Amino acid sequence: AQSVSQHNHHVILSEAASLELGCNYSYGGTVNLFWYVQYPGQHLQLLLKYFSGDPLVKGIKGFEAEFIKSKFSFNLRKPSVQWSDTAEYFCAQRSSYKLIFGSGTRLLVRP
Amino acid sequence: SAVISQKPSRDICQRGTSLTIQCQVDSQVTMMFWYRQQPGQSLTLIATANQGSEATYESGFVIDKFPISRPNLTFSTLTVSNMSPEDSSIYLCSVEDLRGAGREAQYFGPGTRLLVL
Numbered sequence: 164a165q166s167v168s169q170h171n172h173h174v175i176l177s178e179a180a181s182l183e184l185g186c187n188y189s190y191g192g193t194v195n196l197f198w199y200v201q202y203p204g205q206h207l208q209l210l211l212k213y214f215s216g217d218p219l220v221k222g223i224k225g226f227e228a229e230f231i232k233s234k235f236s237f238n239l240r241k242p243s244v245q246w247s248d249t250a251e252y253f254c255a256q257r258s259s260y261k262l263i264f265g266s267g268t269r270l271l272v273r274p
Numbered sequence: 275s276a277v278i279s280q281k282p283s284r285d286i287c288q289r290g291t292s293l294t295i296q297c298q299v300d301s302q303v304t305m306m307f308w309y310r311q312q313p314g315q316s317l318t319l320i321a322t323a324n325q326g327s328e329a330t331y332e333s334g335f336v337i338d339k340f341p342i343s344r345p346n347l348t349f350s351t352l353t354v355s356n357m358s359p360e361d362s363s364i365y366l367c368s369v370e371d372l373r374g375a376g377r378e379a380q381y382f383g384p385g386t387r388l389l390v391l
Contacts, residue, residue, distance in 0.1 A: 197379055206384040207317075207366065253316065260305065261332070262368075262380055264316040 165189045165258045169265035176244050177273050184239040184268050186228075186254030195257035196237040198228055199264075202250040210252075213237065224248070246274045276301050276369055278383035286389045287357055294353045295386045297367030302347035305370040307380065308340070312363045320365075323350040357390045364388070 168187045176182060188196060198210040211222025218230040228239045237254060249272045254265040277300040287293050297306065306323040321329040321342055329342035344350040354361050367383040 199382075207382040209379050209381065212379045260322060261307065261319045262317070264318075266316045 165256060165263050167254050167256050167263050167265040169252075169254055169268050171268045172266065173269050173271070175271045175273065178246055179243050180272075182239070182241040182244045182248070182270070184252055184254075184270070186237045186239065186265060187235050188237060188254075188256045190235065194230070194232075196228075196230060197255040197257070197262065198222065198226070198237075198239050199253045199255060200250045201253070207253070210239070244270075244272050246272050248272050276303055276371070276381055278367060278369060278381060280365075280367055280383040280386050282386060283384065284387040284389075286391060289358050289390055291357055292353055292355045293357065293388060294351050295365055295367075297350045297352070297383055299348045299369050301371075303369040303371045304347075305380075306344060306350045307368045307370075308342060308350070308352045309366045309368060309382075310363045311366060311385070317366065320352070323352075354388065357388075359390045362388055362390045 166189045170185045196213045199207045200210050201207050210226050211220050211228055213220045213230050221227045226241050228237055230237050252268045255262040279298045281296045285293055308320045309317045310320050311317045319332050320335045320340055321331040323329050323342050323344040325344045325347060339355055341353045364385040364387050366385045368380040370378055370380045
């Protein structure tokens with residue numbers, strides 16, 4: 164069965180620090196990958212998506228992710244985090260019609 | 275992206291009772307899904323709501339426990355039947371429209387936070 168792994172369960176950073184959240188997916192043919200964010204008290208929102216083409220994907224709010232096929236990875240990055248980036252981040256892979264989610268990473272950004 | 279609303283936003287229920295959750299989309303969409311997010315855990319797909327036919331359930335989920343309706347392309351309901359405390363979760367509706375030229379993503383509703391006592 165396909166699976167998605169997020170190895171960092173909790174991350175604490177100071178404002179202006181750089182962020183990289185790890186995501187590894189299992190091989191399953193065509194690769195469609197997503198990062199979602201859930202801010203406190205809000206619903207799940209799409210940050211970015213990868214279907215094909217340029218492996219460096221830019222999303223909203225300054226986030227980007229790089230698809231590295233040889234490493235089965237789709238890590239999320241942001242060069243300088245803000246307090247407002249405090250949230251839970253989920254990596255997901257499409258498997259046929261459904262999304263397989265990772266366990267999530269809780270990011271706390273300290274002012 | 276579509277605007278998705280869910281009702282109720284939260285509820286507290288007694289064990290043995292049932293709760294029906296509604297999902298309304300502001301535009302017609304091809305696919306509608308129901309996910310569960312148990313406390314401290316990630317999202318798990320319960321079923322795909324199919325218009326005009328029975329829902330497609332994932333392993334571990336059955337129609338008797340989670341009956342689903344989808345009468346049209348903008349609305350679906352999920353019922354959590356004969357509830358127990360283990361059913362305490364956030365239940366989320368998501369949608370995807372496959373009719374566009376490009377590949378799409380799933381968009382999620384605000385969720386229904388359910389507590390079963």
